[in-house]
Amino acid sequence: MSEILYIFYILPYIAFAIFIAGVIYRIINWAKSAVPLKVPTTAGQQPSFKFIRRTWVDKIDSPSNKFWAFVRMLFEVFLFRSLFRNTKYYVEKGGKNADTRWLWLFAMLFHYSLLIIVIRHLRFFTNPTPKFVSMIEYLDGLVGVAIVPPLLMTGVLALVALAFLWGRRIFLAKERSISLPSDHLILFFMAVILVSGLLLRYVVKVDLSYVKMFALSIITFHPPSPEVLNNLHWLFLIHFTFVCITIAYLPFSKVMHFAGVWFSPTRNMPNDNRMRRHVNPWDPNPEVPILARVGIVVDGQVFKSKKLDWNTYYEMYKDQLDEIAENNYVLKPEL
């Protein structure tokens, strides 16, 4: 019987292999794609004459060089800068805009709670547990010390935020309409993981020593003894399996936004177009426009436009251009 349980020992390796390979593949795939134009969305005053005032918000939102573009990325990734602008438009109130930064708030709560939860889980994979992990767990439990084990705030917050984020996809017509099955699927995975985790801690109060032995066996590549496996709670196995499935699923899902956002040309490029020329890798020396140089090749056929250079233009409109020249290139009011 316990031999079958070794599946759970193999599972995380498979999941991680898929995850790592998948993420690397996706990143390389994005990186390989060319960036033809420098197209930042400028969300603030451009770098300009010294007498034009630029606040620090402008410097971040309309970065003048790579350093500030990097700062902009940090704000985007760690503080969800763009989502912080969120508003809702009310047609019926004559275009009144209402602040809807609650989306930002719950997104922040959800993501940061998850981050802290993941860090807290390091205590299972390390021996002895590093100071900062115990510290974070201690701080996390400060508010909820009244019960045993202490109620960790991030677990609760993540669940609330998840309920909120899923709830808007279910109850709000617009969000329901734009949601695909995959949007619900990933939320379902998260819900199972969160709920089972909370149950394990507060209701089942599972024996953590075996869980830790199991976790350490994974991290140290030493298969666990059958005793450890036999003593793992079934709810833990569900929790664990869903974590593995989710990890393996990530590279194929929209969750890749965590990596993709770094590649977003509207955010990661500085607004210095007029200072530094951007070279298009597939059109590096555009002496003659593509349409007149090679044309468009479709299905073996070439569609080439005639080039309107000055000489061609002059030949076409010679009389009129000569008249302008006769007047010495000056225009004056006729009397």
Added chain:
Amino acid sequence: MSEVPEKLEIKQKFPLWNKWLKPVTEKDYKSGFYSYMALPKQVDSEFFKMPFGDVVREPLEKDWKLPENWKNIILNEMKDTLEKNRAFKVFMDICVRCGACADKCHYYIGTGDPKNMPVMRAETVRSVYRYYFTPFGKIFGKWAGARPLTEEVIKEWYYYMFQCSLCRRCSLFCPYGIDTAEIVWWTRRLLSRIGINQRFMCISIEASSRTGNHLGLYAGGMAGAIQQGLEELKDITGFELHTYINKKGADVLFVAPSADYFATPHWYVMLGYLLLFNELEERYGITITWSTYASEGGNFGTFHSYEAAQLLNSKIYKEAERLGVKFIIGGECGHMWRDKHQFINTMNNLPKNEEWRKFWDDPDLGQISGGLKGIRLDDFISGEHGWIHILEFVAALIKHKKIDIDKSRNDHWKATYHDPCNVARGMGMLEEPRYVLRNVMNHFYEMPEHTIREKTYCCGAGGGMLADELMELRMRGVMPRMMALRYVVKKYGVNIMLTPCAIDKAQFPAAVEYWKIPVEIGGPMEMVGNALVLTALGEKPEDRKYDLRGTPIREEE
């Protein structure tokens, strides 16, 4: 021109994913929302030849006469696009459908059509991408939000890719910076590879590729138009002014959107340019020339494809080189500045003339005239590029007190300022126009905070949407801007909305008429022209009796 009903109703619909995966086809097209398709004379022209453009196509007909191999062409081109443009690829992959972009789109707000949400507009393309380019899409099909490429999908793309003005407001709010304009722009490029092009933008692209400007003006016509401006200025100011055209050896090349030569209210801005150029020449000896070859600042190619954009903007650096100028000043236009700020120096090699190089070694206007010493263009632009916006230029002139201003001449105007989308989000020129306006007029008021600066609402006609057949879409799309305008009109008595964008100036007069807002439309340079005292020519502040529209400046006493 399609009739717009007096009363618009916004019907919001929220179909579930399995419903919206079914494409919207020509049977569902609504008049006022779909564009006409380009004719052979536009896309099979000698100077602008698009694949399979030799066929007349009618959007409402069932048979779109696509080339036999259309499916392979699209899929190959899509693969090519994924390799050629990282933005397109990343944006196909990382959307989480959070919905932050949805009600940021003026077309979605105005129409309520679910596929006008930026996220859904992109999903119409993403669903096809998933089907052919992702493992989950291949395996799970519909359940992974994927669908095969069919002629119906092409029709849906045509409908929705041409209901986007590329204003990028959604990209501002997207937590990953997903830019619908990138997706739409490159999908339009895909469509152009099987002969599907929008007529409105292609008329202008073809005209510009053949004559140098969108209007298809010949050299003589353009010269005549500017000349007429000089005549009008003679009536208004009493001075005999002049300007240069195609002049070799001028210091600066000036490039404006061609609408400025004819259309109203663009015309008043044109008069403003001419006044400024004359004062500068008389006072500092700086010569500024127009060009009939590089007679178009705007670039409708930027609505169509990379290649079309390059075809049109390639002329300008060439002309700068031929004329031997030191730098280029650009006029008031929105998408022009996306092109001139973000595209042109990537799409083209820089001018190689001696004057240009020498000027940019130490880009101080003192090189041109001792009187302008101290105005340094490398504060924000360097020799790499050589473009300066007329309002940046004027701001510097005002700051350094190089021109004389009489603010009181604009006292009959109470103005507000509309940020053109591309100038705001594709360039970041937010403060310069405001600096200029505060210095040339006494009454300047801002619209509500969420509708200005980088959050500015589109006029609803950019990106090729200025077509007459899209009138209902335009009037709906402009609604958020009109609500903001109505607010300041009521609150402060604003009587003019200024905007440095040629498309805005064409769209807003129609829009304020439809939405019944008693306000004029103009450009900042018109106000500069009004307030500019032609000191060098001997004008005194009190001399000017009429503004550039010919209305008396001061009440008769």
